[in-house]
Amino acid sequence: MQPFDTGAAHERILRHVQQLIQLTEDEKAYFLEQLKPRVLRRKQFLVQMGEVCRFETFVVKGCLRAFAVDPKGQEHVVLFALEDWWISDFQSLSTEQPATLYVEALEETHVLQIEKKELEQLYLAVPAFERFFRLKLQNAFISFQNRIFSTISQTAEERYLAFRQRYPLIEQRVPQYLIASYLGFTPEFLSKIRRELATRR
Structure with a gap:
């Protein structure tokens, strides 16, 4: 596995955070002190169903999936x-x-994690982070709401095209059978949609 580049990881997360909030140098330093680096092997679990999840996790490099098992x-x-x-x-x-979910690395993945108790202390020490994570939660809720709406209102082909347009990098890096699972299709049905789209070009 590749070594964790802490300096590059810290630069990346600070760029990400400062798209929504502005921090002083002291606030940046305090935030970075709370983060724990971790490297996951391909197919290693970040979270497993049945255990208590105690971290918020930021992806520095790599790809993960969250999934449930019926x-x-x-x-x-x-x-x-x-x-x-x-x-x-x-x-x-x-x-x-x-x-209730498993979170699994689909490739070697480098992350920065902040434990819940440190996150609560961060809110007190740097109140701007309450706004940051509130906005992140709002965006996640909107995304899930749009996904539900597309499931009940769009055709299968429309759902696939919307996914491909919104998440082009995911399609390039994630196996087709997992994309099919995300969209609620069988892999065979997704293959059929892709073949039909290819014939129209």
Whole structure:
């Protein structure tokens, strides 16, 4: 595995954060002190169903997926996360109840994590971070709401085209069967859609 480049990781997360809030040098230093670097191997779990999720996780490099497993053992992809995305089992993190999701690295992945108790202290020490994470949560809610709306109002082809337009990097890096799971298709049905689209070019 590649070594974790802490300096580059800190620069990346500060650029990301300062798109929404402005920090003093002391606030930057305090924030960075709370972050814990971690490297995940391909197929290693960040979170597993049944354990309590205790970290917010920022993706520095790599790709992860969050998925649930139904009673029949079928996996359902809920979320992908690439560079500059945050991921965790948000319900477990908030309620301190066991996670209902698995979060798995799809490739070697470098992350920065902040534990819930440090996050609460960060809100007190640097109040601007309450706004930052509130905006992130709002954006995540809007994304899930749009996904639900597309599921009930769009054709399968329209859903796939919207996904491809919104997340072009995901399609390039994630296996087709996982994209099919995210969209609620079988891999065979997604292959059929892609073939039909290809014939129209």
